[in-house]
Amino acid sequence: MKLEKTSKVQISTTIDHNIKIKAQSILANxxxxxxxxxxxxxxxxxxxGLPEYFVNPSSELTASILEANEVISNQKDTPNITTTREELNRMLNS
Incomplete structure (x- = not known):
């Protein structure tokens, strides 16, 4: 669907200052x-419309989301996931 030219409007947004500076430099180049x-x-x-990579997540992302869902709903054993700082320290030091 092609849009007809109409009057211009102003859009305002807020973004991290460092992101703006980096993007501005790349664009200026x-x-x-x-x-x-x-x-x-x-x-x-x-x-x-949106580019395909916005609409369709990668297979890796889809697999990660499905795995996270299994973990959250207690359908998957998670031997390498810690829930406390002590468990994390124990795993890191073993």
């Missing part, structure tokens, strides 16, 4: 500003 990049990214999402 590619002759882009943060505003230009965000406009391009949002326009692409509006016209094409």
């Amino acid at each position: 590619n002759d882009l500003t943060i505003n230009e990049y965000l406009e391009m990214a949002l326009t692409d999402v509006a016209n094409n």
